[in-house]
Amino acid sequence: MAASSSSISCSFLVLLAAVAAICALPWLPPSAAATAVSGGSAHRHLTAGFTRVRLKESQFVVQKPYDVPLRDRYKESGGVRIMWVFATDKPISNTHPGGARTEIKVNEIYSSGVWQFEGDMFVPSGTSGASVMQIFGAATHATTLMLHVYDGKLTYYHDLSRVIADRVYDRWIRLNVVHDVGAGKVTVFVDGERKLNATGQGGTAHYFKFGVYKQSHHQPSHRMESHWKNVAVYTKK
Ligand SMILES: *[C@@H]1O[C@H](CO)[C@@H](O)[C@H](O)[C@H]1NC(C)=O
Numbered sequence: 189m190a191a192s193s194s195s196i197s198c199s200f201l202v203l204l205a206a207v208a209a210i211c212a213l214p215w216l217p218p219s220a221a222a223t224a225v226s227g228g229s230a231h232r233h234l235t236a237g238f239t240r241v242r243l244k245e246s247q248f249v250v251q252k253p254y255d256v257p258l259r260d261r262y263k264e265s266g267g268v269r270i271m272w273v274f275a276t277d278k279p280i281s282n283t284h285p286g287g288a289r290t291e292i293k294v295n296e297i298y299s300s301g302v303w304q305f306e307g308d309m310f311v312p313s314g315t316s317g318a319s320v321m322q323i324f325g326a327a328t329h330a331t332t333l334m335l336h337v338y339d340g341k342l343t344y345y346h347d348l349s350r351v352i353a354d355r356v357y358d359r360w361i362r363l364n365v366v367h368d369v370g371a372g373k374v375t376v377f378v379d380g381e382r383k384l385n386a387t388g389q390g391g392t393a394h395y396f397k398f399g400v401y402k403q404s405h406h407q408p409s410h411r412m413e414s415h416w417k418n419v420a421v422y423t424k425k
Pocket of ligand 1: 385
């Protein structure tokens with residue numbers, strides 16, 4: 189099965205990365221070595237002043253092609269949520285106008301304040317033409333932010349001139365997305381570094397989404413997949 193073989197190769201890559209990190213340690217200065225080992229905690233400054241929202245598992249609502257069982261598009265193992273979808277898949281219901289997706293809606297709706305999404309994302313090489321993360325809700329269209337992947341680049345919507353991160357395939361990256369509703373501002377951080385400033389799009393009800401959602405731009409790949417761990421939501425009133 190494609191899903192299990194990709195998770196095996198994923199585990200293998202993680203193992204390789206761990207071995208590489210351990211081998212590299214003696215040659216790194218202490219601060220770099222600490223960063224390599226501590227991972228997410230290196231980016232704690234981004235959530236300073238925010239309160240973590242206590243999310244229940246039932247608030248992670250998986251949307252997937254309506255005609256296939258969940259296990260054919262979603263897997264959770266060892267704290268990692270894996271979602272995949274095929275370009276030819278059906279929408280989430282037989283009346284839904286949207287395209288193929290396997291996506292989690294974080295069912296925590298907000299309309300004011302400052303909100304932050306945080307998560308570690310892994311996109312296997314080959315996935316292209318997919319949205320991997322969204323801030324849902326806007327005044328005139330569906331979203332305030334979409335992060336797409338095209339040929340290993342993480343972009344602002346399908347704008348290939350607004351590259352947020354390069355070479356995102358086959359490695360974990362830490363995403364922090366801050367939405368200041370009142371100020372109408374969106375900021376995206378990758379591995380703790382500010383990579384995108386964008387404007388809000390209005391709207392009165394928002395929530396975060398992550399996974400894979402086929403886009404019609406730049407020739408989507410047949411299979412799209414993303415893996416997620418340590419997903420958290422924070423807020424500041
Ligand atoms: C975002 O805006 C800040 C100032 O508000 C600026 O320092 C920073 O360079 C900008 N970053 C990007 C990626 O545009």
